[in-house]
Amino acid sequence: AQKITQTQPGMFVQEKEAVTLDCTYDTSDPSYGLFWYKQPSSGEMIFLIYQGSYDQQNATEGRYSLNFQKARKSANLVISASQLGDSAMYFCAMRESMDSNYQLIWGAGTKLIIKP
């Protein structure tokens, strides 16, 4: 079974609109971390935002916020006021504390294109 599921292969959004990228996860580990990364066409993975499983509040970083719904095992990324530079691949990933290597488990990604 997939541990990280991103159901939107691609999205087109008008500039300045908000956009929500979906991510659901599957784990039995009570302690885990959820990450979103951005990968522009240049190829580098850029960390955006982190949510810990015990965090009481949803994480926010500038225009990025994470809509964390623990019971639903959902960790959607919300980008407010989208910009042309937001066009990129977006990956949701998870680290589990039971995994002593703390490797990132990745979703398939969502390709976001911002239209002017």
Added chain:
Amino acid sequence: GAGVSQSPRYKVAKRGQDVALRCDPISGHVSLFWYQQALGQGPEFLTYFQNEAQLDKSGLPSDRFFAERPEGSVSTLKIQRTQQEDSAVYLCASSFLGVSYEQYFGPGTRLTVT
């Protein structure tokens, strides 16, 4: 300090050649990961180092793949007798130890096997 660096950025190899990919992690980061990313897909785990110890190599696709980190800093991923299916971007990441720490990625090495 500087971020994670990788070299070369691009590598073209003829089938059957050996290649070596280098990763220079962020100073002080205990953990180092290698990932393989095929076009249009998410990264796939290859191997993990904690300092100089290779604790997990379960993701290496065959015994042609070998990685080392002899002094607990710079790491090298070596692929022997390259095959066309080895063509991918190889990403290196480093981090502190623990579930809450983000991994910092290098720019990747794009390997094309002809």
